[in-house]
Amino acid sequence: MNSIVHPRLRPLDLLIHPNLLIRLLSNWLIGFIIFLSVWVLSYGIFPSGSLRFAAGNPVLTSVGESVLPEALRIFAWNLCLTGGLVVYSSLFVVKEFPAGYLLPWIICAHYGALLGTNSFALPDPAGPAAPNLVVLWTRAGWREISAYLLIAAALAHIYQWQLPSWWSTRMKRVRSWRELHLSSGEVICFILAIGLLGWAAYVEAWQIIHL
Numbered sequence: 054m055n056s057i058v059h060p061r062l063r064p065l066d067l068l069i070h071p072n073l074l075i076r077l078l079s080n081w082l083i084g085f086i087i088f089l090s091v092w093v094l095s096y097g098i099f100p101s102g103s104l105r106f107a108a109g110n111p112v113l114t115s116v117g118e119s120v121l122p123e124a125l126r127i128f129a130w131n132l133c134l135t136g137g138l139v140v141y142s143s144l145f146v147v148k149e150f151p152a153g154y155l156l157p158w159i160i161c162a163h164y165g166a167l168l169g170t171n172s173f174a175l176p177d178p179a180g181p182a183a184p185n186l187v188v189l190w191t192r193a194g195w196r197e198i199s200a201y202l203l204i205a206a207a208l209a210h211i212y213q214w215q216l217p218s219w220w221s222t223r224m225k226r227v228r229s230w231r232e233l234h235l236s237s238g239e240v241i242c243f244i245l246a247i248g249l250l251g252w253a254a255y256v257e258a259w260q261i262i263h264l
Contacts (some may be wrong), residue, residue: 104170
């Protein structure tokens with residue numbers, strides 16, 4: 054009697070799963086592992102302020118006079134630029150891999166490195182933050198990142214162009230604009246992401262004003 058051989062589940066299968074919740078949880082977990090790993094390594098290896106050249110947000114080079122205008126400035130930057138780049142990159146896949154996942158994962162690593170070295174544009178007077186999950190609540194950064202992770206997972210199936218490999222420059226158009234549709238769950242993800250970005254912007258603005 055022949056035994057039934059089940060196909061091996063790949064991590065990629067979770068990221069492109071038809072079930073939106075599975076994509077969301079898988080993407081969030083991968084992002085969190087990247088973030089925490091880089092945070093631990095940077096805190097243990099690099100001196101304070103050593104990565105300030107990579108702080109990278111020109112919106113935070115000056116401080117506003119009140120919380121609301123500062124929050125609106127941060128929100129507009131995060132939504133239009135970073136959120137827009139996540140949406141744009143989601144139009145491409147490399148073989149089966151949705152390119153929209155890459156930028157949020159890079160941001161996870163970047164934020165972990167900034168936390169571990171206190172290399173923010175406006176550094177914390179208390180110095181580098183030791184790895185502690187409480188920071189996920191007390192700081193705004195992980196809310197922003199969670200928003201980008203939500204967007205990437207929601208758009209994992211909404212692509213137009215396919216590349217045969219990471220090294221190829223030959224793109225093949227596989228869908229037209231009329232074939233791109235969001236489910237109700239994916240629309241809800243976008244609304245949640247915008248809400249998270251707004252919440253994060255307000256928290257960040259309040260903390261900056263009260264440094």
